[in-house]
Amino acid sequence: MNKPIQQRTLKTRARLVAAxxxxxxxxxxxALRxxxxxxxxxxxxxxxxxxxPDKDALLDLLIGEELNSCVDGLAELPxxxxxxxxxxxxxxxxxLMSRSRMVFDVIVRYSGAAAIEEVGPIAENFxxxxxxxxxxxxxxxxxxxRRDISPELMGEGVQAFVIQAIALNFCNLHNDVDMTKRLTQYLRAWLLPPT
Amino acid sequence: MNKPIQQRTLKTRARLVAAxxxxxxxxxxxALRxxxxxxxxxxxxxxxxxxxPDKDALLDLLIGEELNSCVDGLAELPxxxxxxxxxxxxxxxxxLMSRSRMVFDVIVRYSGAAAIEEVGPIAENFxxxxxxxxxxxxxxxxxxxRRDISPELMGEGVQAFVIQAIALNFCNLHNDVDMTKRLTQYLRAWLLPPT
DNA sequence: CTCCAAAATTGACTACGGTCATATTTACAT
DNA sequence: ATGTAAATATGACCGTAGTCAATTTTGGAG
Known part of the structure; x- marks a missing residue:
């Protein structure tokens, strides 16, 4: 019932985000400072x-928004x-996730609901x-x-392998062709029932 | 043939590491400063x-050593x-990997051969x-x-799921009992042939 | 309208990782 | 021994994230 949230607050926050x-x-x-x-x-x-609370929280918000519009796009596909x-x-x-090392690091760090409390935008997106x-x-x-495990478990595995594929991609000068190949290999083994 | 490495260098480095x-x-x-x-x-x-090169490189070294003695222990098991x-x-x-948020972050960051060049101790351990x-x-x-995919692929999957299990463990106040359960669930689905 | 407590803002200040021009030490040739 | 070039060490300095006591603004009570 109380309305301790001021108009000013929203304006300021919006200006910070826009900047x-x-x-x-x-x-x-x-290079964000x-x-x-x-x-x-x-x-x-x-x-x-x-x-x-800190600079990373802002990045959580911004990257979370980008991830959201991306996932919204995916949701329209069959x-x-x-x-x-x-x-x-x-x-x-x-x-998007592999755009830069820093973006990836922030995503990985915050994808698992970062802090012990507070689920942030990136975690929500996951x-x-x-x-x-x-x-x-x-x-x-x-x-x-495969149909022998829950779709939720299958999804969590996809997320784990996506992160693994990107992480390995940041290594040995592998380009994204290799990232795609690697992910395909992982997901074939994870998602397909053995023939 | 050249021997440009001085005794002094080793001493200094050893003192830094020991400290x-x-x-x-x-x-x-x-709290390392x-x-x-x-x-x-x-x-x-x-x-x-x-x-x-930076503070993280020292942590890479130290954590890498800890990981190594841990993995050496595992290697003696059947x-x-x-x-x-x-x-x-x-x-x-x-x-070891989930000892603290910071240790985990360093491991994740460096496990994939961190920088574009130079494979560090943690990456070597992986x-x-x-x-x-x-x-x-x-x-x-x-x-x-399962025997339908290469053991290497199986191992990479184990690593991916270990990281996933720990990452989720840092979230929602799950304790390590849950981490174990979650990892078991992942690895059953990943490693066992469907019955 | 006036006053006040809570909310929001300020900016000087601190902490700490990392840099770099300069100084010192080392190894070795003569 | 002496000279000297390369390797190593120094510490004052810088950039940037984050803090906090003091100040200003806000919305509402009387």
Missing amino acids: AQEIIKEVGHE TEEVVKRAKVAKGTFFAHF PPASVEALVAQLMPLLD GKQLDLFIRWFDPLGNHPF | AQEIIKEVGHE TEEVVKRAKVAKGTFFAHF PPASVEALVAQLMPLLD GKQLDLFIRWFDPLGNHPF
């Missing part, structure tokens, strides 16, 4: 940290009819991904995937 | 960074005869883990696991 988005568009996530954010948002340093189709459909997500996978792997659906 | 190990034993990885390391090692700040036995054998590794798994999953061996 950050602008900066990221210009110089990328890696809180000083630059507050300068453009025309607020003091302390104000930033009154709105976000359930994939093969591992190859699945991997192809996931490519936009893969591209829940959303899971819902989507559960639909795609519905045992009642017409797909070639 | 860091001492500090970590006292206050944990999270380079300033404290150089103070105890009786060297200047700059010397630290002449020996390690191949596990069930998923439950496998998970039980892996527990020391799981405990290779060693893989060798061990390949032995355990030898298709010629007497074990209940």
Whole structure:
């Protein structure tokens, strides 16, 4: 019933977010500086940290939004009819997650509900991904995937392998062709019933 | 043939490492400060960074060593005869990797050969883990696991699921009983042929 | 309208990782 | 021994995330 949330707060927060988005568009996530954010948002340093516990929380929010629109896009597609189709459909997500080492690190760190408390935007998005996978792997659906384990478990495995594939991709100068191949190999072994 | 490596270098490096190990034993990885390391090692700040590219490289080394003695211990065990036995054998590794959020983050970041160049101690250890798994999953061996995919692929999957299980464990106040259960569930679905 | 307590904002300040020009030490040739 | 070039060490300095006591703004009670 109480309404302790002020109009001013929303405005300030929106300015901070807008400034950050602008900066990221210009110089990328890696070069984001809180000083630059507050300068453009025309607020003091302390104000930033009154709105976000730390810089990573802002990145959680921004990257979470990007992930959301990406997953929303996926949700409109029909359930994939093969591992190859699945991997192809996931490519936009893969591209986003592997855009830069820093983005990937933030995603990995926050995908598991980061802090002990508080589920952030990225963690929420991973829940959303899971819902989507559960639909795609519905045992009642017409797909070639295994039916001996729950679709939820299948989805969690897909997430684990996506992260693994991207992580290995950041290594030995593998390019994304190899990432796709590797993920396909993982998911064939994970999702297909042995012939 | 050239011998450009000085005795002094080794001494200094050893002192830095020893100081860091001492500090970590006292206050944990999270509270490690380079300033404290150089103070105890009786060297200047700059010397630290002449020996390690950054603080994380030192952690890579130290955590890598811990992982190595852990995996060496695992290597003396006989191949596990069930998923439950496998998970039980892996527990020391799981405990080490999930000791703290920071340790886990460093491991995840460096497990995939961190930088584009240079394979560090943690990445090397993950290779060693893989060798061990390949032995355990030898298709010629007497074990209940699937034989339709390469043991290497099986091992990579185990690594992916271990990371997934730990990551989720850092979330929703799940304790390690749940981590064990979750990993068992993953590995049953990953390693066992459908009945 | 006036006053007040809570909410929001401020910016100087701290902590700490990392840099770099300079100084010192080492190894070796002569 | 002496000179000297390369390797190593130094510490003042910098950049940036994050803190906090003090200040300003807000919305509402009387």
